Amino acid sequence: MGEHEFETAFREWQQSRWHAVSAPHGTAALRHTHWLAAEPAEYAGAPGRWHAESANVVGALRNGTEARLAPGEELELDGVRLRAFERDGALALRVIDPDAPSRTSLVAIEAYPPSPERVVTGRFTPAGAGATLDVTSVDGHESNDRLGGAIELEIDGVPVELTVTRDDHGLSAVLADATSGGESYRFRFLRVPEPAADGTVAVDFNRAYLPPCAFSDEYVCPLPPLGNRWPVALRAGERLATRHPLPEVDAEVGAGAGAEVDAA
Structure with a gap:
């Protein structure tokens, strides 16, 4: 591979990475990972009440219907994407939000x-x-x-x-x-x-x-x-x-700033 082709291939890879990370429901849009219990409960950013049942993430939605997601499956509600996640038998509900500060500040x-x-x-x-x-x-x-x-x-x-x-x-x-x-x-x-x-x-x-x-x-x-x-x-x-630099906090009017999320 020549130098030009090498650099072109790298730039194309960079572009695909940026799209995967910065897309509305991309990597940077993960706002919450909620580890679920057996009892239904409300979780930040997730419409309805959610719990773990067997190998599934189960939600009682506000319209009276039930959502049942196997690990890796997802559902879009109120502009956010809800994805089931599993690790060593523990189940979580992930909230992927285009408006998450981790995405909008990138x-x-x-x-x-x-x-x-x-x-x-x-x-x-x-x-x-x-x-x-x-x-x-x-x-x-x-x-x-x-x-x-x-x-x-x-x-x-x-x-x-x-x-x-x-x-x-x-x-x-x-x-x-x-x-x-x-x-x-x-x-x-x-x-x-x-x-x-x-x-x-x-x-x-x-x-x-x-x-x-x-x-x-x-x-x-x-x-x-x-x-x-x-x-x-x-x-x-x-x-x-x-x-983006974090905005300055105006204590007089109570303006807030989003938290930096570039560390694990």
């Missing part, structure tokens, strides 16, 4: 300039059958993901190892580096292509992207495992979410 997704040098070839070692990885989420929840394996590679001459997990979409990683928590967000996500038959794999760090919790506090993203917290600076991929 200006851009800053990224490092794309560079072919940040497409690094490494060697993949698959994990054994049934292997899992202990995962801690931003809210302290602990779980296990299916371990895909590890990739040995070098970043600016420094040997590192990238632990990857596997799901229905393929291999992926959660990683942090020397820029994390300063010039870049505290950690980032990365999709990894399937390795070749000889174990080699080209990892494009230009496509490292911000996790959903960089855009809304209501996500429960996994943190990087210890081995994926590198001492080297990885200046590639998405960097930070840029937001």
Whole structure:
């Protein structure tokens, strides 16, 4: 791929990411994640009364009808989108609101300039059958993901190892580096292509992207495992979410400002 084609492909990826994050019901529009109990109750931003029943999220709506959502299913009411979410058997109702401050304050997704040098070839070692990885989420929840394996590679001459997990979409990683928590967000996500038959794999760090919790506090993203917290600076991929400055509070008239949500 030539330099022009490389940069064009990167810009197209950036545009698709911006649309996915900033769309009216996109990533940044998550306003609430309500963990449900067995007893029906009212929850902020969600019309009706909601509860968890077996494997479903169930709502008694104001028009007298019942909504029943399996995890991943959604319903649009009063301009907001309600989505059922499940984690290790616990059910939640997510409220996706185009007017959420986490969306309306968002200006851009800053990224490092794309560079072919940040497409690094490494060697993949698959994990054994049934292997899992202990995962801690931003809210302290602990779980296990299916371990895909590890990739040995070098970043600016420094040997590192990238632990990857596997799901229905393929291999992926959660990683942090020397820029994390300063010039870049505290950690980032990365999709990894399937390795070749000889174990080699080209990892494009230009496509490292911000996790959903960089855009809304209501996500429960996994943190990087210890081995994926590198001492080297990885200046590639998405960097930070840029937001409008918060308005000044006028104490005399009681004007308020929305809370900053760019941290998990």
